[in-house]
Amino acid sequence: RKIQAHAESESNAPVDPPKVEEKIGAVPSGLSTDSDVTKREAESISRRSLRANAEKFEFQAEVSRLMDIIINSLYSNKDIFLRELISNASDALDKIRFLSLTDKEVLGEGDNAKLEIQIKLDKENKILSIRDRGIGMTKEDLIKNLGTIAKSGTSAFVEKMQTSGDLNLIGQFGVGFYSVYLVADYVEVISKHNDDKQHVWESKADGAFAVSEDVWNEPLGRGTEIRLHLRDEAQEYLDEYKLKELVKKYSEFINFPIHLWASKEVDEEVPADEDESSDEDETCMHDMHIFLKEDFDNEKPLSWSHFTAEGDVEFKAVLFVPPKAPQDLYESYYNSNKSNLKLYVRRVFISDEFDELLPKYLNFLRGLVDSDTLPLNVSREMLQQHSSLKTIKKKLIRKALDMIRKLAEEDPDESNDKDKKDIEESSDSNEKKGQYAKFWNEFGKSIKLGIIEDATNRNRLAKLLRFET
Numbered sequence: 001r002k003i004q005a006h007a008e009s010e011s012n013a014p015v016d017p018p019k020v021e022e023k024i025g026a027v028p029s030g031l032s033t034d035s036d037v038t039k040r041e042a043e044s045i046s047r048r049s050l051r052a053n054a055e056k057f058e059f060q061a062e063v064s065r066l067m068d069i070i071i072n073s074l075y076s077n078k079d080i081f082l083r084e085l086i087s088n089a090s091d092a093l094d095k096i097r098f099l100s101l102t103d104k105e106v107l108g109e110g111d112n113a114k115l116e117i118q119i120k121l122d123k124e125n126k127i128l129s130i131r132d133r134g135i136g137m138t139k140e141d142l143i144k145n146l147g148t149i150a151k152s153g154t155s156a157f158v159e160k161m162q163t164s165g166d167l168n169l170i171g172q173f174g175v176g177f178y179s180v181y182l183v184a185d186y187v188e189v190i191s192k193h194n195d196d197k198q199h200v201w202e203s204k205a206d207g208a209f210a211v212s213e214d215v216w217n218e219p220l221g222r223g224t225e226i227r228l229h230l231r232d233e234a235q236e237y238l239d240e241y242k243l244k245e246l247v248k249k250y251s252e253f254i255n256f257p258i259h260l261w262a263s264k265e266v267d268e269e270v271p272a273d274e275d276e277s278s279d280e281d282e283t284c285m286h287d288m289h290i291f292l293k294e295d296f297d298n299e300k301p302l303s304w305s306h307f308t309a310e311g312d313v314e315f316k317a318v319l320f321v322p323p324k325a326p327q328d329l330y331e332s333y334y335n336s337n338k339s340n341l342k343l344y345v346r347r348v349f350i351s352d353e354f355d356e357l358l359p360k361y362l363n364f365l366r367g368l369v370d371s372d373t374l375p376l377n378v379s380r381e382m383l384q385q386h387s388s389l390k391t392i393k394k395k396l397i398r399k400a401l402d403m404i405r406k407l408a409e410e411d412p413d414e415s416n417d418k419d420k421k422d423i424e425e426s427s428d429s430n431e432k433k434g435q436y437a438k439f440w441n442e443f444g445k446s447i448k449l450g451i452i453e454d455a456t457n458r459n460r461l462a463k464l465l466r467f468e469t
């Protein structure tokens with residue numbers, strides 16, 4: 001399987017362009033002057049009828065069927081639409097960042113250069129909008145990407161959705177966008193790509209959509225704003241607490257800042273971390289810290305380590321020991337190549353299935369590595385042979401073993417020294433008490449496997465062994 005930078009756009013098989021169909025949707029009559037048109041159109045947003053002079057299109061039949069299923073679904077986990085939109089926004093941001101590596105100009109200046117996601121709640125008009133400063137879509141992109149599905153097996157997929165009723169599959173098949181119709185009955189997508197003017201796509205999920213040049217909204221500069229006109233029964237998505245929780249949940253590995261704005265005009269950064277600066281370069285580290293604190297049903301990781309390696313091979317890494325071993329940790333130890341480290345190159349997400357960064361016995365660790373030295377767009381085979389990788393692996397093992405050793409050293413239960421124990425107990429040691437025993441319980445077997453498999457680090461590993469007395 002090839003590893004591809006997330007930032008690359010997928011190659012789309014050619015598809016027939018959707019048919020143009022005139023006069024679908026309400027056509028207000030008697031429009032005279034331009035300003036009149038603008039006024040009427042602004043009104044139409046609240047009336048939820050499609051813009052009058054827009055070019056109208058029919059959805060590809062499968063898309064139409066899919067939308068029917070979604071809009072009539074009784075599926076209870078409607079929250080997933082936000083996961084899909086955040087993930088699309090993040091992909092779009094990755095794409096522009098990827099292009100900016102070779103051409104800085106594409107980012108533009110001022111706010112345009114801020115690679116971020118904004119979520120806005122307009123309680124009065126019952127609109128939830130998600131905006132990114134990503135790559136954006138041209139008119140042609142809007143028509144193709146949000147009107148057709150280019151993948152083979154689409155009909156079978158739609159069939160499966162209908163029979164299983166499990167709309168969670170939607171993201172896996174790559175049609176996540178349409179899940180917006182779980183919560184909205186009218187959706188506008190406003191988009192500005194560097195190569196085109198700003199356009200609006202809109203649809204009421206009635207088999208048709210419309211696209212027009214946008215003369216109504218503020219210029220976006222670059223990127224996409226998705227406006228969801230919420231259904232009556234989906235008003236809960238205007239509640240900032242609910243939204244904040246959802247954003248936290250779905251932004252686990254999103255390496256761009258997400259800002260949530262409520263109508264009160266209070267700016268809250270979600271997720272926010274008081275002790276971290278939100279320096280752009282640090283975004284993936286930043287998110288990782290949040291992840292450390294908030295995941296695992298509020299159980300903290302047993303230990304973590306965050307470091308920067310300089311010299312020939314430059315990388316940053318966060319490693320941590322989860323609070324519990326996954327149930328299947330040892331089940332297919334020799335067969336599976338499961339890794340829990342995410343690999344980024346220059347902050348572009350590359351893979352979370354790359355198992356060359358740590359030896360098998362350290363598979364229980366989680367975290368991420370962000371390297372400036374590895375090439376961005378390479379196959380797995382090329383990466384495996386890259387000489388930097390050996391250095392990264394060596395340093396990661398060292399840091400991981402140091403981190404585990406420290407866990408023991410800082411645990412008062414581990415200390416034989418009575419005085420030290422007293423001093424430590426008066427400080428913040430309560431949290432650290434018993435942590436090593438917990439670690440040993442969950443991951444002791446991995447240390448034993450390491451002793452067998454890793455001759456270079458055998459002595460270091462031996463110091464981590466514990467025996468029942």
Ligand SMILES: Nc1ncnc2c1ncn2[C@@H]1O[C@H](COP(=O)(O)OP(=O)(O)OP(=O)(O)O)[C@@H](O)[C@H]1O
Nearest residue numbers: 088089092134136145171172174175176177178224
């Ligand atoms: N915010 C956005 N900015 C730019 N392009 C977008 C955005 N949202 C969607 N698109 C375009 O529309 C296409 C269809 O989106 P959709 O969510 O249905 O599928 P996907 O993103 O390809 O797959 P997945 O849902 O698994 O992420 C995307 O591939 C992308 O080209």
